[in-house]
Amino acid sequence: MSDATPKQPAAAPPSQQALIDFVVAEARLLDEGRFDDWLRLFTEDGRYWMPLTPGQTDARLQASLMFEDTMLLKVRIERLKGARTFSQQPASRCHHLLQTPTVESRDDAAGLFTTRTAFHFVETRRDEQTLYAGWATHTLKIVDQALRMQMKRVDLVNCDAAFGNMQLFM
Amino acid sequence: MSRSSGPGYRDHPQAIQALVRAAEVHRDCYISDEVFALEMEHLFANTWVYVGHASQVPQAGDFYATTVGDQPVVIVRHVAGNGNGNGNDDGDGDASIHVLHNRCAHKGVQLVPEGCGHTGSFFRCPYHGWTYRTDGSLLNIPLRDGYNADTLKQCEAHSSAQPGLARVGAVKVYRGFVFCRLNAQGMAFEDYFGESLSTLDNMVDRSPAGRLEVAGGVMRYLHRCNWKMLVDNQTDTCHPMVAHQSSAGTAVRVWEQAPVGTPKPMAVELFAPFVSPYSFFEGMGIRIWQNGHGHTGVADSIHAAYSPVPGYWDAMAAAYGEERAKRILGETRHNTVYFPNIMVKGPIQTLRIFKPIAADRTLVESWTFRLVGAPDLLLERTLMYNRLVNAPTSVVGHDDLEMYERAQTALHSRGLQWVNMARLYDPAEHGQTNTTTNGTNEWQMREQMRAWARFMTQSMSAGAT
Numbered sequence: 001m002s003d004a005t006p007k008q009p010a011a012a013p014p015s016q017q018a019l020i021d022f023v024v025a026e027a028r029l030l031d032e033g034r035f036d037d038w039l040r041l042f043t044e045d046g047r048y049w050m051p052l053t054p055g056q057t058d059a060r061l062q063a064s065l066m067f068e069d070t071m072l073l074k075v076r077i078e079r080l081k082g083a084r085t086f087s088q089q090p091a092s093r094c095h096h097l098l099q100t101p102t103v104e105s106r107d108d109a110a111g112l113f114t115t116r117t118a119f120h121f122v123e124t125r126r127d128e129q130t131l132y133a134g135w136a137t138h139t140l141k142i143v144d145q146a147l148r149m150q151m152k153r154v155d156l157v158n159c160d161a162a163f164g165n166m167q168l169f170m
Numbered sequence: 171m172s173r174s175s176g177p178g179y180r181d182h183p184q185a186i187q188a189l190v191r192a193a194e195v196h197r198d199c200y201i202s203d204e205v206f207a208l209e210m211e212h213l214f215a216n217t218w219v220y221v222g223h224a225s226q227v228p229q230a231g232d233f234y235a236t237t238v239g240d241q242p243v244v245i246v247r248h249v250a251g252n253g254n255g256n257g258n259d260d261g262d263g264d265a266s267i268h269v270l271h272n273r274c275a276h277k278g279v280q281l282v283p284e285g286c287g288h289t290g291s292f293f294r295c296p297y298h299g300w301t302y303r304t305d306g307s308l309l310n311i312p313l314r315d316g317y318n319a320d321t322l323k324q325c326e327a328h329s330s331a332q333p334g335l336a337r338v339g340a341v342k343v344y345r346g347f348v349f350c351r352l353n354a355q356g357m358a359f360e361d362y363f364g365e366s367l368s369t370l371d372n373m374v375d376r377s378p379a380g381r382l383e384v385a386g387g388v389m390r391y392l393h394r395c396n397w398k399m400l401v402d403n404q405t406d407t408c409h410p411m412v413a414h415q416s417s418a419g420t421a422v423r424v425w426e427q428a429p430v431g432t433p434k435p436m437a438v439e440l441f442a443p444f445v446s447p448y449s450f451f452e453g454m455g456i457r458i459w460q461n462g463h464g465h466t467g468v469a470d471s472i473h474a475a476y477s478p479v480p481g482y483w484d485a486m487a488a489a490y491g492e493e494r495a496k497r498i499l500g501e502t503r504h505n506t507v508y509f510p511n512i513m514v515k516g517p518i519q520t521l522r523i524f525k526p527i528a529a530d531r532t533l534v535e536s537w538t539f540r541l542v543g544a545p546d547l548l549l550e551r552t553l554m555y556n557r558l559v560n561a562p563t564s565v566v567g568h569d570d571l572e573m574y575e576r577a578q579t580a581l582h583s584r585g586l587q588w589v590n591m592a593r594l595y596d597p598a599e600h601g602q603t604n605t606t607t608n609g610t611n612e613w614q615m616r617e618q619m620r621a622w623a624r625f626m627t628q629s630m631s632a633g634a635t
Contacts, residue, residue: 050563052387061546063387063538063553065563071428072437072558075421079565085416087572162390162533163562165571 013108014147020101022147023117023138027096030169035077038169042070043141043148048169050154065159065166080167087167092125094168104137111142112150121170132170133157179204183627190623192600193592193616197581200396200589206529208626213510214239215339215352216625217461218362220512220523221245223537224264224346225383226286231304235272235284237525238352242272243338244282245348248304249291264343269350270306271336275325281335293335306335345374346382353629357461365604366463369506373516375498378489379543382519386553389536391562395574397511397526398622400534403570404505404513405466405614407451408593410444413573417565418444436477440555443472444566451609454504460603462509462621464614468606471504473517479547489543507614509621519552522560530578536560591615 014022029038042048049059050066059067068076079085099118106113117136122129139151154170179185179202186208189196198205219238226234227247235244248266272280274295281293281302292309293302301309311317339354347370349359374382393400403409410418421441425434443450455468467473486495506514511524519541525533538552559566581589594611600620607613 052389060550061386061553063389063561064557065561067557069435071424071435075417075424075441076565078424079416079420082416082420085569086413086576087416087568160387162392164392164394165568166563167568 013106013111014113014142016103018147019103019106019113019115019140022140023101023115023136024098026138026149026152027098027119031094031096033091033093035080035169039070039073039077041149042073042152043143043150044070046070046149047151048073048154049151050156050170051159053160054155065156065163066154076169087165090126092123092167094124094170095122096170097121101138113140113147114138115140119170123166123168125167130164132166134159134170136170179208181630181632183630183632186626186630187623190619191588192597193595193612194588194590195619197587197589199619199622200398200578201529201581203529206396206526208630209526210240212629213622213626214241214526216356216628217510218342218349218351218357218359219510220508220521221269221348221350223382223384223539224267224343224348227267229288230266231290232286232288233282234286235280235282237284238338238350239526241352242280242284243350244270244272246270246289246293246304264346264348267341267343267348268305269338269341269348271338273336274300275302275308275334275336276300276311302334306337308334345370356628362461363463363508364460366459366465366506366508369465369503369508369514369516372498372501372503373514373519373539375490376486376516376519377541377543378485380489381542382539383542384537385540385549386538386556388538389534389556389561391534391536391560391567391571393532393534393571393574394530395532395571395578396529397524397532398618399574399577400522400524400532401507401509401511401513401618402591402615403574404507405456405464406612407454407456407466407610408448409570409573410451411447413569414444414566417569418442420565434477436551436554437558439476440551440558441566443475446472448610454502454609455606456609456611456614457606458603458614458617461625462618463507464617465503465506466609466614467502467504468609469502471502471517473504473515474502476517476551479545479551481545482548485543485545507618509618510625518555519548520556520560534560591619 026041048066048068050064052063052065056062080088097120101115101117104114104116115138119134119136121132134154134156137153138149140147141150189199221238221243222234222236222245227245230247230249233244233246237243246268248268272282274281276295276298279295279297281295282289292304299312303309338350338352340351342349342359344367374380418441421438422445425438454466454470456464456466457468458464486499490498501516503516508514513522519539521537523535525535527533536556538556540549558564561567591612594608594613599613
């Protein structure tokens with residue numbers, strides 16, 4: 001399990017493979033329910049954004065399914081562990097199937113990189129499982145010589161549909 | 171899923187009435203398919219049901235298609251000079267707005283898809299090209315000569331004296347909110363809502379321009395439970411500190427770990443009041459109007475202590491004068507239930523619709539409004555509230571839905587037949603309206619179900635057994 005923790009890249013700019021490895025390892029942490037480790041992958045000002053409309057550009061004055069800073073993400077993670085969190089008794093589990101991420105942009109001088117990853121995601125609880133499909137866009141930043149997520153944006157192909165509970169992170 | 175013994179509910183109004191006792195209701199109200207079908211035919215036809223908002227159809231020819239109960243309808247803003255011109259609003263509302271059944275008079279095809287759109291100066295059925303003016307009247311039929319005149323008459327005069335698309339029974343646009351009554355006969359709008367309209371007034375008055383616009387996008391959240399569980403929950407003030415300990419309680423706990431001096435985030439300000447103690451909810455009070463309408467948060471509420479928004483007070487004072495602006499903003503109403511199936515939060519500019527799909531299935535739509543002329547930060551707060559509390563991704567929503575689904579499952583138990591609504595029941599409450607009480611009283615829930623029994627049976631005739 002421990003080898004799923006993303007490796008600290010060297011001082012040299014991360015290779016394309018290092019960026020890809022980061023995205024794959026990040027999804028694996030979620031699938032393994034290692035949410036505290038996952039949260040540490042965000043920068044201090046990091047955000048997790050799940051738009052409500054295709055191609056959405058505004059997270060402030062347009063509704064989103066999620067637009068969370070690290071404090072709100074921590075609330076979710078702490079809640080998932082709570083003894084009185086009845087919607088997680090029994091707990092949900094999830095599974096990511098990723099297409100190989102592509103590096104969409106890189107600015108080695110600023111230490112800023114963008115990747116795009118098509119995915120299928122299954123969230124399951126009790127006898128039910130729900131399939132979601134979409135694209136994850138990672139904005140990655142070098143902080144203390146390690147890659148961190150400044151933004152993880154999750155665009156579902158049917159983001160404007162009516163949904164039942166989504167309790168985990170895609 | 172109807173009662174295993176007895177006559178069933180159709181054509182038996184007494185059996186329906188017997189489901190609602192003074193302080194408890196029968197489980198069939200929530201789990202019976204037959205009761206649900208009768209709700210669609212009677213309850214949602216006899217009551218005034220919210221359809222949409224005038225700002226969703228700003229221009230002539232704009233439409234918004236949705237459902238009222240299980241009925242597909244369309245709000246359309248009439249194209250002037252085309253047809254009879256007058257909408258079917260029966261009062262002093264917006265006369266250019268029509269509400270029509272979204273069903274071609276020919277083969278029954280849905281004319282326009284659900285949601286907002288623009289139809290131009292007429293509707294054209296996509297199947298055979300029959301056209302209708304935006305007041306619903308028939309415009310043209312291709313190859314008209316080939317139709318037998320007598321049978322065509324039936325299509326032209328489908329289900330009303332007005333030829334063309336069927337109209338709903340009555341429409342009222344109240345300060346931009348479009349309501350309809352499907353049945354042509356029934357209670358007048360003003361008699362139905364009475365003093366409860368003050369919550370809509372207050373929400374509109376919070377705009378310095380006196381105007382609201384639907385804004386931000388709608389949250390659509392599927393619930394596997396009966397729609398009335400959501401209605402009951404709106405004035406259930408004994409659940410937040412228990413069911414939401416996991417979400418709001420955790421938010422408070424996480425916030426308490428922040429370094430001293432960290433400014434309180436907006437999200438914490440929105441979450442924290444959910445886990446206020448019982449005494450807070452008792453003190454905030456509930457007001458009960460007539461016909462199942464009522465609200466929590468008479469003297470105080472979970473929305474009362476939000477931070478001021480820079481520039482807002484000045485805009486309000488300039489628009490209304492300080493005294494009136496103070497009165498408008500001093501209103502702390504929490505949840506206002508407009509029976510049967512919407513809830514409005516004035517101080518946070520949201521409107522939720524509990525759309526019935528089946529006895530055990532409900533689509534919850536949570537709409538947000540921009541206060542025209544107010545700072546954007548208010549819309550931002552409204553959207554954050556909606557995201558944190560009403561979205562399919564909301565932890566507060568997860569808490570509630572788990573309880574509704576467990577109820578929907580366990581009400582099938584034959585161990586007990588009745589759902590208790592007895593908290594602070596007083597036999598003297600029957601017939602009282604426009605009164606206030608302890609904030610944890612279940613009187614409002616009881617009143618909703620009394621209204622339910624009345625409007626269910628109002629248009630029902632007792633059949634032969």
